[in-house]
Structures are given as C-alpha cells and as structure tokens.
Amino acid sequence: MARLIQAIEAVAGIFLVLIALLTVTEAGLRYALGMRIPDAYIGATALQGIAIAWGIACTTWTRRHISVDAVYLLAPVWARSAMNVFASAVTFLAMGTLMWMLWRKTGQSLRSGEVSNDLLLPLWPVIAATATGIGAAAALGFLRLLRDMMEFRTR
Template sequence: MRIFLEAVPAALLLAMALLTSVSAATRYLINTPVPDEFEISRMLLSIVVCWGMAAAFYYNDHIRLDVFWGRASLGAKKILSRLGTFLSLLIIVAYSVALWLKVLDTMKAGLLTIDLGLSVWGFQFAAWLGTLASAAILLTQTIWPPRHLIDEPHIDQAL
C-alpha cells in the first residue's frame, strides 16, 4: 500500500514534467506544441493532489497545531487525534461524494479534450480513487489510531 501511495503521484508528476518539457521543445523546434498538453497536465495534477492527500493521511504528515499538541496530556492527545481524524474523514467523504457526482455528470455529458478527444471522466475517476483511498485510510485511523503519534516520549521523561 505504501509503495503504491508513493508511486502513483511520483509517476504522474514525472509524466507531467516530461509532457511539459516535450511540449516546450516541440514548440521551440518545430513551432507545434503537444496537443492537449495543458489540459492533460492540469488533469494529471488533480490526480496527483488527490493521491498526495492519501499519502499525507497515511503517514499522518499533514499540518497540525503543535502548540496545543505539545502541551496536551496523553489523554488529551488521544482525544484530539481521534477527533481530528474523524473530522478529516467527514470532510474527505463529503469531497469524495461530490467528486463522484462530478465524475458521473462528466461521463453522462461525454466531455472530451479539444485536440485528442480524450475522455475527461477517466482522469476525474482516477482522482476520485485517490479520495476514496484517503477516506479508507482515515476510517482505519479513526478506528485504530496510529500508536506512534500518541506514545511519543515527552522531553521531561527523556531526561
């Protein structure tokens, strides 16, 4: 799971970089950009963001208020951790439902890219899978919180 969460965004970022570089080179060399380069790069970026959220939630490597966390007792840390994870889960589930409805709407509309005629819903579906992975990770962490976040030794105890 961990390798997949890292490999998907990394491969897509590489594809975006290569696509942009090739388009810039062809624009300079033969005065013709790669067809749909901007649209494809934009849609790949949305997939990277959604899968990147899943990786951030998996590693629990997102922004938190360390001012409150550092001063909280062990019991308060457990409560704050579960509460924060649960709130994140609610937000991601709502976002995932909204994105799924957008995927269905785009699929029904038959929206295609201008130059190559690629189906847009496939890109949106791949991004939706990233939000689904985020929701699954957050649900797991809500039920079984990661112990390494709560059982950190305090500075006073280490001395």
C-alpha cells in the first residue's frame, strides 16, 4: 500500500510541477515577448483538477486531510473507532458519487466533441484523468472503510 500511495503522490506532484512550468512560461512569454501559449489557462486549470483529484486519493487513505480532532481526542477508544467508520463511509460515498458524476461528464464530453479554445484539443481525456484520480480516492476510501470496520469489530 505504501508503494501505491507513493505512486499516487508522484502523479499529483508531477502535475503540480507541470502547472508551475506552464504558468511561469506563459507569464514570462506574455510579459517579455508579448506572446502567449495557446490554451495555457485551460491547460493549467485541467492540470490543477487532475493534481487535486490524485491528491485527494492520497489523503483518503492516509488521513492527512484537514480535520478537527477536539472531540475525537476526548472520546473513548470505541467511540473513536465508530467515528472512523462513519467518516470513512461518508468519504467513500462522497468519492463514489463524485467519481460516477465525473465519468458521466467524461462520456458527455466525448459524445459532444468538447474541445479547447485555441488548439481544439479534446477535453474528455482531462476529465477522464480527473475521474480516475477520484476513482482511486473512492477505491482507497472503500479499503479504508473495510479496515476501519475490522478495527471497530475487534475493539
């Protein structure tokens, strides 16, 4: 599982680097030479969506997301386990629903022939990459839910 999480983090990191490179290059060309990279805004937005989706996948498994632990830390062990199960179930359902909607959007984009403004590149692969990241989050959320349920049963 550690290797999978590292791979997912690497994917998110690569997309963040690409966003930074695209943004710096676009700004430099615009201010220095009065030129622009076609579809740079759409590209950066698409890359950002992919990076966020894959980052969510990592935090789903590792629980490194923002949380408020005041009640959790004061609760007895059995209540913490119950809270973990509830939180994992909500996360899994939310990620599963989001994944389903993104795959629907991918299909709609593919059927409609939706393209970018300047280069007329199809947008469905970007939406599919984002949906795949959220799909990874849903799968990891399901595994986390199973793990939390097993821990709850053994307490």
